[in-house]
Amino acid sequence: MSSDASPAPAKTPVTLREVAASAGVSVATASKALNGQGRMTAETRERIRETAQRLGFRPNSLAQSLLRRRSFTVGLLTNDTYGRFSLPLMSGVSDALVDAGVSVFLCNVEDDMRLAQLHVEAMLDKRVDGIIATGKRIDRHLPVDLANLRIPVIYAFTQPDPDAVGFVSDDAGGARLAVEHFCRLGRRRIAHVSGPASFAVVHERARAYREVLAEHGLPVAEPLLGAWSEAWGHEAVGKLFDGEAGRAPDAVFCGNDQIARGVIDALRERGIRVPDDVGVIGFDNWEIVAEATRPPLTSVDMNLSALGREAGLALLSLVGGQAAAPGIRKLPCRLVVRQSCGRPPGG
Amino acid sequence: MSSDASPAPAKTPVTLREVAASAGVSVATASKALNGQGRMTAETRERIRETAQRLGFRPNSLAQSLLRRRSFTVGLLTNDTYGRFSLPLMSGVSDALVDAGVSVFLCNVEDDMRLAQLHVEAMLDKRVDGIIATGKRIDRHLPVDLANLRIPVIYAFTQPDPDAVGFVSDDAGGARLAVEHFCRLGRRRIAHVSGPASFAVVHERARAYREVLAEHGLPVAEPLLGAWSEAWGHEAVGKLFDGEAGRAPDAVFCGNDQIARGVIDALRERGIRVPDDVGVIGFDNWEIVAEATRPPLTSVDMNLSALGREAGLALLSLVGGQAAAPGIRKLPCRLVVRQSCGRPPGG
DNA sequence: GCGATTTGGGAAAAGGTTTTCTCAGAGGGA
DNA sequence: TCCCTCTGAGAAAACCTTTTCCCAAATCGC
Missing domain, CATH: 3.40.50.2300 (Response regulator)
Known part of the structure; x- marks a missing residue:
């Protein structure tokens, strides 16, 4: 390493003018030498380069920007x-x-x-x-x-x-990924629990959800819209699983990972096994949440x-x-x- | 591809020179007028100010910085x-x-x-x-x-x-706040579950924890060190509450909110009520976690x-x-x- | 009425770099 | 020898603003 040549922590940074003086050329020549512009003997260019290196010259961005309008x-x-x-x-x-x-x-x-x-x-x-x-x-x-x-x-x-x-x-594509994954795994009754209706993405994902189910000839349940919170995931499980047992979903696609977390916790409290009885997929792939759920949460990552x-x-x-x-x-x-x-x- | 877009309106910003020309003065006078420097009639100053305003003049920071070395x-x-x-x-x-x-x-x-x-x-x-x-x-x-x-x-x-x-x-002060809060509430057997020993703050908080307990003449249990995770909070509850019932803590001060979350969930699973049987305090006040625990988590905020x-x-x-x-x-x-x-x- | 001071404002340098223009000297062709 | 071209490098303008110095006119004191 060349740190032995490190210049003294000079009060002010070294300027092109100083490099030029030290190399015995004009600032114009120095500038051209360092930027590979202009015409000069190879040795002149090299000498200037070495001088700049030795002095620890770094061009002042402010001056460059002013001139280049960039x-x-x-x-x-x-x-x-x-x-x-x-x-x-x-x-x-x-x-x-x-x-x-x-x-x-x-x-x-x-x-x-x-x-x-x-x-x-x-x-x-x-x-x-x-x-x-x-x-x-x-x-x-x-x-x-x-x-x-x-x-x-x-x-x-x-x-x-x-x-x-x-x-x-x-988001629609992300929702497709999730729902198609469920379909591939043989899940048949796929529910969707999502956030507030005021969010555009909620509708976009819900639409994709419906489309994929329709494409696979699976029953479409109306998505449950609520909040982006664990509490809502909890609550939604009540709505989904309190009916007759035969109609309960075997998969839940959630609008975000917090909802999914709430869903998974609520399912466990009911003695419903994840993923054996019900599969769950979240959205956002918020790792700290997704990895803390039990079991760890499959989730759509928005990249x-x-x-x-x-x-x-x-x-x-x-x-x-x-x-x-x-x-x-x-x-x-x-x-x-x-x-x-x-x-x-x-x- | 170049037909349908408009990348550069290319209106160049107005310069001080233009302001000066438009106001019929020199750039020096214009500069001084706008900066409240120099001496000139109030009328001249005001005229220049108005011109600058009208033209939408804004000084070029790059030029200012270059000059001011700031x-x-x-x-x-x-x-x-x-x-x-x-x-x-x-x-x-x-x-x-x-x-x-x-x-x-x-x-x-x-x-x-x-x-x-x-x-x-x-x-x-x-x-x-x-x-x-x-x-x-x-x-x-x-x-x-x-x-x-x-x-x-x-x-x-x-x-x-x-x-x-x-x-x-x-951090020591923060830990004091938590433990002293427990003391004020009449908790007597206060445990501490924290993160890995490799973190300096773990020891700093543990020290404060011990000090406060000693000051109040309360028994000091050795802090349980593990990971910064929910899973560790879960596990720690096992260690704390699997002994004889009389010696179980009535309060747990946790090293972060994720641990606290794990502790609260594990306690609920054991039928232990929070806060009635056991109080829990976390650290970090990570709102999205602290507000999602049931009940919502008291926590130390590092401001x-x-x-x-x-x-x-x-x-x-x-x-x-x-x-x-x-x-x-x-x-x-x-x-x-x-x-x-x-x-x-x-x- | 005359020197001294104040007033209003301009010219120019400074800040650091890039780029265009210019120029002296060297070499080549006729 | 004269003209031309090429080579290597420097002078100076430009970017935009601030600040110091300077100057002409006006005002003041006596």
Whole structure:
């Protein structure tokens, strides 16, 4: 390692001017040498490179940005304070961008218009190259208008403006994965317990649920809508299993992992075995919940980290001047199989 | 593909030069007018202000930063991918800084040295005014050395370098709050179930637990150390309650909310009532868990959001040139009382 | 009425880098 | 010898704002 050449912790960073002086050339030549531009003898270039290395020169991004009109920063707006959805997404975005030298400003705007406006203006003042807007609900807007911003905007996991590019998870596809998995395992009476009717995804998943059942000629029970909570999962089990025994479901597809957790606990309390008597699948693949249920919960993963990556790359390409067709792109979910839905009849 | 999209409205922002031209003054005068500097007639100043307003002028932060050697940005390094601790902390930091016009670069470094180094260099190149380092464990270093960075560094919820300023939660104080609460409620046989011995906080809380019991002349049982999981809470109940009935605890102080959740569930399965027979207190006040237990869980809150605020303000003052004594500052926890520990005998 | 001070405002440098333009000298062809 | 081209490198403008210095006009004291 070359850390023995590490420069003294100089008070001020070393500038190109100092490198040039030390190498006995002009700043113009130094700049061109380090950027591989211009024409000069190979030895001159090498000498300048070595000098820069020895002095620990790093170009001042601020100066570069000012000149290039490109700051290599983007803003990430979110209103997901709790962050269950935001964090994997943010880390996906960050991963996609860090290799391009782009840094991410984190802007937590809650649901506060003033705060959102403040952050957006700070971003614009700092000349971010673009903005990624993300939220905790696919079907809600952030409390700020990003439509006429003169910089590219990508929406991820939140409702995009018309004419903008948005990435969301394919919730219907995710629901299909779950229900088809049950069908493959030979389950016949598949129930669906989900969240509040005010959420768009609830209807999207319910529709897919009905479609798959219809495709397989299985009876469709009306989905039970309630809250995104364990308590509702508990309660729903009462509604599902308090009728005559023959009509009780042998599988429950839940709208999120908390509901699934409530369902599994309630089933156990009733002496109903999971997965032997009833299979359960959740949604979100919130690992800390899914792995704590007994048995561990099979769940649909929305691949939010990948979604973040895609959003990041899309923004990068927009910033680079590529055009992109507006509209919503749905990214596939995946089913993470654990032990709450059993094995196929033959297996 | 390039026909149907509009990536760049390409309206360039209006510059001070344009404002000055439009107002019929020099850029110097315009700058001074807008910043309240210099001397000029009130009328001139007002005219320039109006012109700027009308044109929607916003100063270019990049140019300002270059000149002032102050970028009004800070970097936030974290290795807490999952973010249960990071997010409240981050949002506290962000809140403290946004009003000062300071934006926060989010750097998720996992436990990857290369990634951490990459992010730190990107921050330095972008001339951040300072760095806040945070992690998922108080007793671990981030995978990067921030000691000789020529910019201020504040550590929050992670192990600081010597001679640096660090903020952590007062875990011993938090444990005291819990155990003293039990004492006040008249509980006499208070057990402690906590996480792995490899965590420093486990010992810190256990010490406080012992101290408080001793102060109250109550019997001290050896803390049960295991994992940070529900499953361990379950298991621990077996160890605690399988002995002779008279010696079973009437209160359990748990090292985190997941353990507490496991404890509460296991107690219910045994027919032991919470809080009537046994009180339970958790740690972390992870609301989504604490509110889902039956009954809802009383828990120690580490005030991470406040901790983030303090860290942000401390960094700001360091950046502003104030000196700060190195060392670790412990911020108090608070007890969030729900229903898992009952009411005082008389109440 | 004359020097001294205040007033209102401008010119220019600074901050660090990139890029275009310019230029001196070397070499080649006629 | 003269003209032309090529090579290697420097000067300077540009990006945008802030701040220091400076100057002309106006005002003041006597």
